């Protein structure tokens with residue numbers, strides 16, 4: 001059977017988003033529940049994949065089916081594409097599986113050319129209509145040139161600006177039919193000048209080029225960046241929606257709007273949106289004119305507004321989630337052009353999820369599943385200190401478009417934002433308005449401040465998506481982008497001046513305002529409590545200091561999965577002793593130096609145990625190569641020389657001898673303990689003494705140290721170091737006359753350790769995947785240098801993500817699974833965790849759940865993210881299982897039914913067969929009898945003759 005590449009809206013539904021894209025599936029769903037949607041068709045995401053497979057060409061089969069779609073669309077709508085009597089104009093819109101707002105392309109008013117324009121005007125003598133036709137025409141030429149032919153919209157915008165200036169008007173709407181007609185001519189001339197050929201007048205050719213452009217836009221740079229940030233696979237592709245235009249720019253009885261059923265910034269259950277009279281498409285979002293709040297639409301268009309309110313209700317009850325809708329009113333009549341589950345800020349997501357549970361739309365499990373864990377990050381970032389905020393007087397106010405606190409130096413371009421941020425500066429990007437080209441700069445900034453645009457402007461939508469603070473539409477700012485300055489309330493700001501903006505209230509402040517840490521409370525607390533109920537995976541934290549440990553506990557950590565002891569050596573008073581240790585000639589000298597460090601380490605560990613209140617604490621023994629600790633300045637070298645009674649030259653010689661060509665694979669990890677067992681001894685003493693001390697003070701806690709030996713690649717290595725640890729520890733415990741349980745485990749961070757995990761598990765009480773090193777060693781490149789080529793790898797689609805941020809499940813993940821499979825049978829009590837950066841990445845957490853890890857460990861601020869991701873993994877698994885069981889039983893019933901049917905049929909058949917054979921036998925017998933009779937007769941006859 002031939003592939004089906006095209007679906008009419010009436011053929012689809014919301015479960016088909018993989019095939020039809022989100023926009024297409026929802027247009028079909030709205031159609032099926034009777035909402036007013038202009039009827040068109042969707043070209044599938046598979047056609048997009050095919051387009052790329054065919055070398056970026058639309059093959060004839062796809063195009064033929066699209067043209068059949070056009071024909072059906074013409075019949076449904078009673079208009080004809082390119083017709084001079086009753087022309088059909090269409091929009092050609094992108095729409096991927098996951099919504100990627102503003103990332104890909106859309107072309108409106110397609111099907112216009114000089115003849116169609118002339119015919120339309122001839123058919124309707126109203127001068128206002130003529131103006132509308134030319135307005136649509138110039139929009140079409142502009143969009144087509146920009147989107148399809150990539151001419152660049154600036155040329156056209158410049159022509160519009162010149163025209164407005166010439167006519168002395170401020171807004172596009174003030175241009176007359178004649179002005180717009182002239183503009184359309186200028187645009188076509190500009191097109192020819194830029195491309196050296198005429199603007200295509202054949203609607204079918206226009207359509208084909210537009211479809212191609214939408215497919216192509218799947219691969220544009222901003223879409224690629226967006227996908228990487230949002231974990232959307234490149235292989236998905238985008239669908240294309242082709243549908244009849246409805247005209248918000250027809251007259252003053254028409255308009256276009258965008259609305260959310262609930263406030264996407266706060267989550268409040270209140271319709272929020274914006275509407276522009278006599279406008280089309282992007283006008284609202286692009287900030288061309290400042291739109292009116294949706295409530296005002298009630299006065300202007302009471303019937304359409306009333307219907308819209310009903311639509312909102314229908315959609316929420318249907319999707320059980322907050323809806324983001326795009327609509328147009330043409331001659332007072334409402335048309336729905338898009339709906340989707342709306343993007344929202346993290347606080348809004350939490351509030352909406354809780355409200356939906358309370359309103360009976362969702363179960364707590366569903367509520368937990370609907371929060372994007374990546375967004376929680378923003379809630380954990382500092383907020384403005386309430387007292388400092390109260391004391392400050394705002395200079396001005398815009399719209400609180402995306403909540404949060406941002407404080408930084410003013411920059412004026414996206415490129416500057418990227419550059420300054422790369423230098424470690426905190427910046428606030430201030431612009432007239434933002435556009436999709438600004439996306440990387442917006443990401444690099446702490447916050448975004450715009451002069452123009454409403455709550456649904458590009459800046460607002462994108463900032464909310466990124467969880468970044470944004471204040472939009474502060475019209476009081478007098479902007480001079482060219483000279484990189486602006487004034488607000490009489491104060492002139494230049495590049496580099498400090499500014500603070502509050503994305504919740506929209507307030508703008510001069511200078512820096514103090515910030516405070518966030519807390520988990522209210523709806524956040526409610527969701528997290530639910531999450532904890534549903535998850536199986538434990539969440540620990542990577543913490544080296546008591547302060548970090550406390551923070552992590554507040555955020556819900558259930559233990560420390562990684563304490564890096566080396567960080568403790570760097571403090572002023574200890575580094576000197578550690579350097580003396582490094583520069584020692586004998587074991588005794590080394591031991592003497594280590595003896596000085598012991599009390600410090602012991603005290604550090606004690607504080608950690610106290611902060612953890614009896615929860616498990618994993619302490620990793622010294623890991624980095626020694627050269628990281630040596631002095632670099634002449635002063636320090638001199639000091640060290642004096643302390644060791646050596647010459648400066650001797651010390652320098654020692655330092656030089658520590659040089660390594662590839663320190664990442666050098667003398668580090670457990671190799672240090674093998675060469676200098678006294679280091680491991682000292683660390684063991686510190687761990688055990690601290691534990692004994694804390695256990696004594698808190699009898700109700702279960703203090704059970706977990707000592708982790710890093711960088712093991714061979715079981716004998718572990719066995720050797722473990723023996724040192726056990727001897728030392730047991731001696732300490734015996735000397736104290738106390739009882740204390742402890743564990744000795746290892747990190748799995750070298751591929752050979754994973755490959756020989758069955759050997760290693762014999763000696764290890766636990767495994768912990770150090771996926772930072774395991775990733776470097778598996779890929780064979782270092783994370784410190786990967787930055788040099790990763791971008792080229794993204795561009796060429798060799799990689800879609802940074803394997804250091806998102807666990808490589810195919811390769812590194814396979815090693816992890818292998819370690820579990822090999823290790824667990826050998827040592828059934830082996831517990832297993834992960835402590836690499838990946839422990840706080842949602843998709844990696846899901847993987848860890850799937851392969852059966854006991855816990856993930858991540859930095860303190862990622863703890864809530866990991867808790868939620870772990871719950872979602874458990875919920876998804878449960879749902880998949882239920883689905884599978886259900887499918888199984890369906891199959892069983894079906895098979896049973898079929899078997900029964902078949903058995904019945906067989907019975908009938910057998911009976912028929914038996915009857916038939918009886919019949920045959922009877923017939924045969926009769927035949928035989930007749931034959932005999934005949935023979936007899938013949939014989940007698942014969943005899944007679």
Ligand code: ADP
Pocket residue numbers: 038090091092093094101102103104105106108243244245246247248256280281282326327328337338
């Ligand atoms: P995006 O995905 O960037 O939102 P859309 O495909 O939704 O792009 O198109 C943007 C806007 O264009 C819509 O919000 C709507 O206002 C306008 N538009 C799209 N199709 C039509 C149509 N058939 N009639 C009128 N306006 C349309």
Ligand code: MG
Pocket residue numbers: 326338
């Ligand atoms: Mg849209």
Ligand code: MG
Pocket residue numbers: 623710711749770772773
């Ligand atoms: Mg490591």
